[in-house]
Amino acid sequence: MYDGIINVYKEPGYTSFDVVAKLRGILHQKKIGHTGTLDPQAEGVLVVCLGKATKLCDILPDHDKEYEAVLLLGTTTDTEDMTGTVLTEQPVDVTEEQVRQVIASYVGTYEQVPPMYSAIKVNGQKLYDLARQGQVIERKPRPVTIYTLEILDMDLPRIRLRIRCSRGTYIRSLCRDIGESLSCGGCMEQLIRTRACGFHAAQSLRLDEIEAHEKDGTLAGYITAIDEMYAELPKLTVTEAGDRLIHNGNKFRKECIASMTEGTQTETCEDDNMDEAARYLVYDSGKRFTGIYEYDLGAGEFRPYKMFL
Template sequence: MINGIINIYKEKGYTSHDVVARLRGIVHQKKIGHTGTLDPDAEGVLPVCLGKGTKLCSMLTDKRKTYEAVLHLGIETDTQDISGTIKQECPVQVTKEEVRACVEGFVGNQMQIPPMYSALKVKGKKLYELAREGIEIERQARPVTFYEIQILSINLPFVRFSVTCSKGTYIRTLCHDIGVKLGCMGCMESLVRTRVDRFLIQDSLKLSEAEALMKEGKLLEHMVSVEEMFEYLPALYAKPAFAKMLQNGNAVAEKRILESDRVRMYTNTGVFVGIYEWQEEKGLYKPVAIFSSPEDFLPEKRDKT
């Protein structure tokens, strides 16, 4: 089984689910998951987790993401992007300076109302399913953060910008909200995700490239291991007495490493167990995420470490 994370370039027209399905066929394994949905019309970085790496899916979903988007002023659609049905068209009578000031005003913590055309669930039903039935319900605004917004070009009615934001942010809603604030409405013309945490667009692979590398036996060279994802954490090699406890995924009363509450936990023989967090009140390290499996502790596996 292949374990780790691969940086896939999701092309236009594919859903994130399509990417996972194609990769299952390419690598011939079922245990695969993606790290955050991209709309079918959007493209760009989609880290995909394989094998033991699937435990990282929720962790990567929480990471900062960077996008490059084009805002089309003067048009409002039901989906908040250009693929939707036009609700109204307005004259664009704003200056470049007004646009710049408005866009930059969104930097920081904001409250954002999720769009109806989204995969969020309400009482077990996805919002976009309700929207397709012509049903619109009230949505609660959610806190999001725009860490950085940089305008790349203004050629009215088009505004191209890059934005780094928190999880759960809808860039098409940002485009809509900018249009509302400017008084001329707006929608998203295009969207490319350029970064998710350490995964950059210039390092991403199209599915066709991943398939070719798999056939050549070189795909593993482009994988990021689970351990690499946590290389910023200090490593703690537990005493031999704790080997059985670690094998069973239990907490261990190891001496605390002061520079970090979280550590990469290893057995004394070098088996990577997972991420552990210091519990001050109990004086021990408690598992946060276990990535080892029983076969990792077999004698022949330890001998190779």
């Protein structure tokens, strides 16, 4: 069984769950999960956790995400992309300069109303289930941050954009909002996620490539180890006496530490080198990674944050 993270290129037409289901068949293991849904028609980076790494799905480093999208002005749909029913079509009577000004105005934090066709829950029900029943529910706007919004190409009514944004941003809704600001409406015609959780599309593997590497025994070289995802954290190695504690997921004191390294430097385990609630990668005396611990300065002990035993 594989334990680690794999950078999958999701092709259009697959749901994120389809990718997980196919990987379970290819890798012959059940413990597989992804870290962020991509719409079926979208493509690009889907970060998938395998084996023990499935515990990472909700705590992976909160990197921003990057997309390339095509905004189609003049058309609105109920899904805010081209998979839905067309609601309105109107002429696009805007200049390129007007488009540039409006697009630039969305850089920063703004309140975004999520789409009806989304997995957000309202009163215990997913919005897309309610939408398929013909219901339209009022959605509360949520703050999202657009770090960069670059025009790659403009051939009106189409605009190709590169977007770097915070988690929770709906690119469909961004396209809708830009269209509304231009008074002609708009929807998302195409979406590629080019980066997520530190992984890039250029290094992604398609399902057929993963299957080929699995068959020839080379797939392990494409899987990122769990502790590599947190390479910026300092590392603690415990003594043999500390092994019994960490192998049972228990807290331990500084006396159980054999060594501490931060980057390439070996540090001493003194309080002035420790920060309250700082996190550490913890290894047993045999150098096997066991989990992430937090330091309680007041108690002078390390407490488990997430174990990977």
